[in-house]
Amino acid sequence: MFSNNRTGWLLLSPTILILFLVGLVPFFYVLYVGFFKWNPLAVDPSMQFEGFGYNYRQLIFDEVFLSSIWRSIRFAVVTLFFELSLGFLLALSLLSSFPLKSFFRGVHTLPLVIAPIVVGSIFKLFSVQGLGPLPHFLKDFFGYTLNYGLNADQAFWMIVIMDIWHWTPFVTLTLLAGLSALPQDPYESAKIDGANNFQIFIYITIPMMVPVLIVVIFIRLMDSLKIVDEVWMLTGGGPGYATRFTGIHIWKEVFEKRFYGFGSAMSILYLYITIVICWLLYSVMVSRGKSED
């Protein structure tokens, strides 16, 4: 319609420029720094080249870093399981009508808009020893001592619970949007054939929901692997290494010890792992889309 594409590129150029400066340049810069030994607090504060694999050779034997990656992946899978099952149940229940439905739905949306750091604060106030009602009542009614500042397992599961509180609404609302857009014909013919609700759910609802489910899984996994703010506020990565997810680990290592070269290598490896997982899920998504055409 517009004869020349120059106008189009002109309209796009500020976006491309900004994303280039704060997206691509940092990526190539961190890739570059990752090949050097660089510690500004050391005797020699300049960048030194010690062979391409210098930092990576250290990193691949760094058990703390590797375990932080496994911890992040485990966390992502555990929260995904709980959020997906709970969210699916709630989305199905929102399809029927019941009193005060829109009020309940509105309150359910609330955690989504709260900043992660504020969610961390809310849970800290709620569950810290000596202040929060949660450890107090667990002690009074069940005789269970909750002190996530000392107990590693409790710290991990506290983070899981916080994440479920924060992000289940996202799963619920997304799946609800998908469910309400489903065509009604297959349900009617299944009912005529005499299928029960459970059969309808397994053989009709789930297969038709696969595209939406993949989107949800994709976004939730990526966000869980990124988690820093809430954990930093609630446990600070402790006790010990119990809640030290990769993001927190990089933060602590880099900004306390100032190992710029090594930290860059960590960032690149972290990025590499997210890219691989992201790409695997994306190609699953694309090939599903193809097979449906």
Added chain:
Amino acid sequence: MKIRKVIGKISTTILWTILTLITLFPIYWMVLVSTRTPVELFGKPDLSPTFFQKIHWKNFTKPFIDGIYSDYLFNSIIVATSNAALVTVLALMATYALSRFKLPGSESIFFWTMTNRMAPPAAFMLPLFLLFSTVFKFGDSTLFDTKIGLILLYCVFNLPFAIWLLKGIIDGIPKELDEAMIVDGANLFTVLWKLIIPLAAPGIAVTSLLSFLFAWNEYLLASTLTSVYARTIPTGLSEFVTTTGTNWGTMAAVALVSMIPALIFLFLVQRYIVAGLTFGAVKG
């Protein structure tokens, strides 16, 4: 059959009541803490709504009037508002270009913008810190610890989502309307101003509100890329973690204040939040 339906309705209502209580209770407790003195917080937690009788206003006045938190609040407002404005304008231009021009490689550009949103910020923290403090220089001043730095930076995750959200809307406006205006001699600016913006107004409003919210909520990059002058309210909130003997009341008050925009926005954008968070991959 009818009885089963009634039982189903009742159990769903009970389920959602419990769920709502679970959602609201930690927030309610935060409100309680923010209105109490340290002495009142000591010992067995008192869950009665004492804020109807007495509010310990010092929790709010100490950080926001005597302390530095009013500056943090001001910085947050400036950064989030400017970022939302910038993102909306740029995304509108970019989306129009992607939607109406046949640019070679525009699909790749579209895909590339999405990858920016998926990247973990913790991996970009170090290079951005180094670039902002040493490389991106204008004379003597760097981007480190400036509001402009944060405003530009937040485009990384706000622009992709804004473009995705607006693309669906602008693609839905028929091209014939544009063509008719151009035949009548209108230029590009007039087409955008008189046709696209009025027709896409609700979408543009949602985009800017959500951009504001994401910029307001961001913490990790703000805390590493600022030190004194450009600190935002989430970074101020995290300062309570490191101090020994936390003043819980003040912390709750700051958390409560930084939650206010989120609460306002909940009423405005509730219907669109799903589309916003899933990049429009699932319509809300």
Added chain:
Amino acid sequence: MKKKGFIPIDTNWFDRLFIGVISFVALQLFWMRFLENILSINFAIGIGIAWIIFVIWKG
């Protein structure tokens, strides 16, 4: 431009380059961790580059 080789999805040359580089990095890292005591990393680099070329050509 899309074609189908031994990789189970349709790919263009950029996709295949991407897959090649991703697996190249994985090979280097695993080699450093498990095999470098026995064989020099240069073997891994050689194998990896050959693999990238093969993937772009046949994938």
